[in-house]
Amino acid sequence: MTFLILIIALAAMLFFTTSRSRKQQRAAAEFRESLQPGVEVMTQSGMVGVxxxxxxxxxxxxxxxxxxxVTDWVMPAVKEVPAQFATPVPEDSDDTDAAEVTEQEGSGSTIGPDVIDVPDDISGLDSAQREYxxxxxxxxDDTDGK
Known part of the structure; x- marks a missing residue:
């Protein structure tokens, strides 16, 4: 009798686990089918883009x-952007103050005055390693002479 209850409980857990994962897979497939230019997405590796x-x-x-x-990705590697990583939509996009946004020379990026601009390359690493x-x-040399 106890063995029968254990088997039923195990079967119920398996059913609920697989139905939940199937539901998530179905939602992801529907999202991928509805993809179109202009939609913000996130890749499985965490890159956010349009x-x-x-x-x-x-x-x-x-x-x-x-x-x-611009990079190419296979469809299964693309998913919907979680709310915490989505690009915030400004409430009044017409009220952007030109003094608050600066454009860097040689790039198309715009940054605010209080934002730290981090370089995309690691060219400064060589000099730091050399100094070290x-x-x-x-x-x-100091310890050899003592």
Whole structure:
């Protein structure tokens, strides 16, 4: 009798678990089918961007990131943007003060005056590593002389 109750409980857990995952998969598939240019999406790896083009035959989505780079992604790697990562829509987009937004030379990005601009490359890393090695070499030379 106890064994029968255990089997029934296990079957019920399996049923509810699989039905929930099927429902999530169905919702994701519906979202992917409704993809069109202009929709903000997030990839499985966490990149947020706007759909530029959709190729349903090849199952490819072309996404433009905020810095202007356009990349191709397979449809299963694209999902809806969670609310916490979605780009906020300004309430009054006409009231943007030109003094609050600056454009960097050589790029199309605009940043506010209180935003720290982080470079996209790691070219400064070489000089930091070189300085660290030089500092370690000086320390080694100091300890050798004592």
């Amino acid at each position: 759909v530029v083009a959709v190729d349903t035959d090849r199952q490819i989505v072309r996404i433009e990131s905020s810095d202007g780079h 090695r030089d500092q370690q070499a000086r320390k080694d």
